[in-house]
């Protein structure tokens with residue numbers, strides 16, 4: 001075996017070791033992310049998880065977070081221990097970060113602040129040195145509580161209007177009675193604002209005697225967000241109107257007459273009592 005053969009053998013040996021290490025590194029380390037979509041709320045901060053398994057120190061590795069559907073699609077890039085803002089998608093400027101202390105423990109998660117509707121999409125977490133990437137879906141939602149208003153107030157029927165603005169994606173509106181039974185309502189009106197958020201409104205006509213408590217429920221299936229508001233419609237049944245109110249005044253009148261008869265100077269007191277009964281009448 002001459003020197004050239006020895007060198008070739010040595011080179012082969014080194015290449016083999018290198019390839020072995022490279023492959024074992026590739027084979028052993030995995031980039032993992034959640035299998036379910038991450039749900040974030042507009043205006044909040046969110047974390048898009050991505051981890052190396054086993055948890056090796058990734059602070060020296062190049063890391064690329066991207067949205068392949070956008071151009072430019074770079075969301076966040078770290079290399080040589082620092083962030084690179086060049087070629088970053090402008091809508092993410094100043095809103096992304098990766099924790100350096102977490103990187104040392106294999107946690108590549110991206111923190112996204114002040115989430116916007118346009119942040120919704122598929123994110124790629126890539127470590128080029130390992131040739132590994134994982135895709136994570138971000139679903140963005142926005143919620144707000146509905147407001148119920150009483151309309152066309154008559155003695156028998158009441159029209160309730162429920163309105164809720166600031167939703168994303170488009171939600172559905174449901175009306176429930178006091179026992180939790182679904183009420184049939186008119187079609188839901190939907191308006192989409194310039195901020196991409198939806199405003200929904202729905203009306204329902206209810207009989208006062210049936211039930212006095214109603215619920216407007218706004219629900220979004222994708223984000224599983226629910227907001228609801230209750231209203232209690234004052235029941236003025238025939239019993240209240242026809243028996244209780246006159247009965248109350250009869251009792252009041254008899255008390256008053258009894259008191260008046262017993263006093264000699266009743267003339268003055270009569271006026272004050274009349275005022276009092278007028279106040280009571282207004283309150284009912």
Ligand SMILES: *[C@@H]1O[C@H](CO)[C@@H](O)[C@H](O)[C@H]1NC(C)=O
Nearest residue numbers: 057058059060061103104105
């Ligand atoms: C991770 O690696 C960097 C250099 O690449 C080093 O400064 C740091 O101390 C390491 N951290 C741990 C926890 O090993």
Ligand SMILES: *[C@@H]1O[C@H](CO)[C@@H](O)[C@H](O)[C@H]1NC(C)=O
Nearest residue numbers: 151152153158159203204205
């Ligand atoms: C409510 O009242 C308005 C007028 O004030 C009328 O146009 C509308 O049809 C009424 N709605 C119902 C359900 O009665």
Ligand SMILES: *[C@@H]1O[C@H](CO)[C@@H](O)[C@H](O)[C@H]1NC(C)=O
Nearest residue numbers: 150153154155156234236284
């Ligand atoms: C609705 O009408 C009833 C009487 O029919 C009254 O007592 C009640 O205050 C009214 N409510 C509103 C919000 O106008």
Ligand SMILES: *[C@@H]1O[C@H](CO)[C@@H](O)[C@H](O)[C@H]1NC(C)=O
Nearest residue numbers: 220221222223224225226227
């Ligand atoms: C939706 O949220 C409710 C609680 O608000 C929970 O009980 C239900 O399991 C959730 N559904 C899904 C599909 O996550």
